[in-house]
Amino acid sequence: MLSQDSKTKIVRESIIGEIISILGNLLAGMVMVFLLVPFESFIYLIIMIPPLLTLRGNIGGSFTARLITDLYTGELSKKLQPIGRWVENIGATVFISTFIAIFIGFISQLFSILLGNEIFSLITFLLIPLFTIIFDLVIIIPVSTFLIVLCFYFGVDPNNIVNSVTTSIDDFLIAFGFYISLILLGVS
Secondary structure, X not given: OOOHHHHHHHHHHHHHHHHHHHHHHHHHHHHHHHHHOOOOOHHHHHHHHHHHHHHHHHHHHHHHHHHHHHHHHOXXXXXXXXXXXXXXXXXXXXXXHHHHHHHHHHHHHHHHHHOOOOOOOHHHHHHHXXXXXXXXXXXXXXXXXXXXXXXXXXXXXXXXXXHHHHHHHHHHHHHHHHHHHHHHOOOO
């Protein structure tokens, strides 16, 4: 049974994580409003955003959960030794994210055709989520790893704070990465 001090610590750390998450999500929403809404094709593009946000929350959450579990069980040290365990986790995250990003592009194309889209090809609809996810992964994997190790170092339970923080960072990165993908692909 948890002591009152433990319960208070869990609540305090969780509230801090949720406040950071809410502020990050508001920032991601502002990025979407200011950067994405002006696109003429926004009505077809918006189809992809909810699944992309869900994808990163689910897969990013799994990545952090596996990493935290490995650190708690001693499968991995705070110095990320053995490195192979951490690399396996990254590999699984990248593979699943890439596969699901392509699936999101395919399904989004299908739904946008039903809405009357004659603007984008299937290739464009496959590349937008793929570029977006790769942009996110390149940044969020090292950031979430750093935050988890930092929490362990300072004696903060990463289960209470890291997922909330990385989810908000992910949401911002997805919104910004989506915008960058559209620019790189010449979408208007």
